[in-house]
Amino acid sequence: MLQQSDFIPSHFSGMRKISAEWSFLIFLWYIANTEPLRTLGDRFDVSVSSIFRVIHRVVEWLLSRLDEEIKWPEGNDAILVTSQKFEAKRGIKKCIGAIDCTHIAIRQPVDHPRDYCNRKRFFSIVLQGVVDADMKFTNIYCGEPGSLHDARVLRRSLLYDTAHIENIFPNETCIIGDSAYPSLPWLVPPFRDNGHLTAQQSEFNFLHSSTRMAVKRAFGYLKGRFRRLRFLELLDIQFIPKLITAACIMHNITIKENDENEFFVNDINDFVDNAADDNYEINLHVNRNRNEIIDRRMQMFCELFPE
Structure with a gap:
């Protein structure tokens, strides 16, 4: 569902894109643990700024599903x-x-x-x-x-x-x-x-x-x-x-x-x-x-x- 939404970038230019599955795993690990973003970035081999963007992206997608889930x-x-x-x-x-x-x-x-x-x-x-x-x-x-x-x-x-x-x-x-x-x-x-x-x-x-x-x-x-x-x-x-x-x-x-x-x-x-x-x-x-x-x-x- 996240992959099919508009919250995951679909353009092909620029650097390698973080997939919907990888984005969701980053978000889950972030909210389920207390690791700082730098450690989280090392774990998933992405930059801290990318971790920050991914978390915000997944949160906004989940908020769009508020009326369906609650x-x-x-x-x-x-x-x-x-x-x-x-x-x-x-x-x-x-x-x-x-x-x-x-x-x-x-x-x-x-x-x-x-x-x-x-x-x-x-x-x-x-x-x-x-x-x-x-x-x-x-x-x-x-x-x-x-x-x-x-x-x-x-x-x-x-x-x-x-x-x-x-x-x-x-x-x-x-x-x-x-x-x-x-x-x-x-x-x-x-x-x-x-x-x-x-x-x-x-x-x-x-x-x-x-x-x-x-x-x-x-x-x-x-x-x-x-x-x-x-x-x-x-x-x-x-x-x-x-x-x-x-x-x-x-x-x-x-x-x-x-x-x-x-x-x-x-x-x-x-x-x-x-x-x-x-x-x-x-x-x-x-x-x-x-x-x-x-x-x-x-x-x-x-x-x-x-x-």
């Missing part, structure tokens, strides 16, 4: 299959996605560095992702500085605007997220643990957490398979979100092709174990009737624990 479930059949897979996990009905954010560590930016310093005191860019039960991304939003809270990233994303304008959550379907997110008619967080939860509310939170673990594991697979995302030393702050998005597209392709890698299973488990401290509550102003907001979570609760 798809929101549309149509009754797709929505039904997605919700049934989530229900099979822990019994939560009408859930078509799990949402969360992860931080991609970067070097200190030249411009506005304080905006990119997150609460864990390292510089980062935020990746917001919604995944299905198979850990495939169905929606991503990337590029916000690390100082922003998950709920504010959601408010600035296209998903938030689309959910309030278009009917992308038909038949009372919804997505689930951790306690960092607000309670919305289409987004259900767990009950806030103030020390007075009932036994059933605690059980609901456990089932909720187990179900949304799909997104935590997806981030673990993403960073375990594409180790470059553990720390990006790129100077071009505009290119970083493009590279991250390309990695998310490749993540979906590898899952679609059932490509498993045993070498980073431990990395995934470590990522999930270390994600527990990311949940802290924030109040978010929402222009909707509060009874409507509360009822959506209570509806899910009553479905799990009927009287």
